[in-house]
Amino acid sequence: GVEVGPQPQGVARADVLDKMRKIVKHGLDFVQLFNEGKEFPPCTIEVFKIVEKVDYPRNKNGEIIAVIHPKLQDQDWQPLKNGDPLFLTLDGEVIPYQGNCTVYPTFINEAAYYEKKQAFVKTEKIKLTAKHLRLSVS
Numbered sequence: 634g635v636e637v638g639p640q641p642q643g644v645a646r647a648d649v650l651d652k653m654r655k656i657v658k659h660g661l662d663f664v665q666l667f668n669e670g671k672e673f674p675p676c677t678i679e680v681f682k683i684v685e686k687v688d689y690p691r692n693k694n695g696e697i698i699a700v701i702h703p704k705l706q707d708q709d710w711q712p713l714k715n716g717d718p719l720f721l722t723l724d725g726e727v728i729p730y731q732g733n734c735t736v737y738p739t740f741i742n743e744a745a746y747y748e749k750k751q752a753f754v755k756t757e758k759i760k761l762t763a764k765h766l767r768l769s770v771s
């Protein structure tokens with residue numbers, strides 16, 4: 634699957650549609666070249682691995698008592714370090730991120746995830762290495 638975004642629910646954005654078309658085209662080009670026997674050299678790529686889904690702070694009745702801090706809003710894939718502002722309570726208190734390593738939040742304050750009790754997803758940046766790749770003909 635390919636997910637390109639973020640974009641609001643029910644909105645068709647030309648720029649996001651263009652990105653989706655490009656990534657699908659690259660995928661199809663790869664399949665064609667692979668099937669033609671092209672050898673792909675080893676490579677390394679940085680990716681983001683999901684570490685944890687984070688809920689909004691809630692009271693004992695399960696009601697949300699804080700919102701995403703303005704400094705975190707719209708900062709998907711940007712580093713979040715210990716002490717950085719995370720949430721802002723309805724009383725104006727800042728709740729900082731408390732973690733022992735830098736993470737990269739994504740899906741920050743997405744409307745589609747409210748019902749899933751998810752304020753954002755913490756990811757970590759890792760490197761994946763692939764060996765050379767070539768179709769083996771039997």
